[in-house]
Amino acid sequence: MARLHVVTGKGGTGKTTVAAAMALALADQGKRVLLVEVEGRQGLAQLFDVPPLPYVERRIAVGPAGGEVFALAVDAEAALLEYLDMYYHLGRAGKALDKIGAVDFVTTIAPGLRDVLLTGKVYEATRRKAHGRLAYDAVVLDAPPTGRIGRFLNVNHEVAGLAKVGPIRNQADAIMGMLRSDVTQVHLVTLLEEMPVQETLDAVEQLEALDLRIGSIVVNMVRRSPLDDETLALAVKEKLPVAELTKGLRAAGITAAKGMLTTLAAEAHDHAVRVGLERENRDRIDALGKKVTELALLPDGIDHGALFDLAEELRS
Known part of the structure; x- marks a missing residue:
């Protein structure tokens, strides 16, 4: 039933590469997959060798069986403007706020709101329908590292001091409802090294305490x-x-x-x-006691061909 796959891992474990390979693996038999990044690093653009991604869903790859992978770089400021227009119909007034720096000011002093906006866009894309069916068969989120993943996904806690009622609180509650449902699985990427493994263990404990479902532990760059x-x-x-x-x-x-x-x-x-x-x-x-998936070390580095090889490993 899972349609939202959240991929996290300690920096340097290859979580962005694994997220991209997972999106390609899911883009099978004509399926449409959205691959989302939220850290502003443009890591997906570099990985797929395409221009920097705008705040627009853009096709970046076609799967082996004709499925499509779209990518989106979610920007908190742009997401806030979209939110203000959607719920408060500010339109040009919202853009004026952006020009004077008010949007950046708000998301800086209220970092919890930033995470709600980022996860809110993922929530909307996962539930969106077009022509009577889901717009995407699956959404893969290249999420923040394991050290921050619990706080990032626990949006209810992050908005507790910002809003007790109203649209922001309602959206946070709806997001948490989806994250805790069968629709969502969190996958953790690690290497067989002390620090990444310890962060993975800590993250699993933290995520399960939040009632979030663990999909699999991906052991990356395995050497025989x-x-x-x-x-x-x-x-x-x-x-x-x-x-x-x-x-x-x-x-x-x-x-x-x-x-x-x-x-x-x-x-x-x-x-x-x-x-x-x-x-x-x-x-x-x-x-x-979790499902463990191994991905072999690719000594020649990561290119398009290597991504498809990793995707095939994930499929099998």
């Missing part, structure tokens, strides 16, 4: 070790057999120069220690 468990155990103890290393080098047509075996053994030790730490972090993620 070429060594088996027995060899890894020897490498950790720095007991790799020199004869085997020498034999392997000769088989590859390489003459073992002085110091090469020591260097290789040290590299293997460092690799084995890292693999051990990654496995410990993976155990911490598995202990959450």
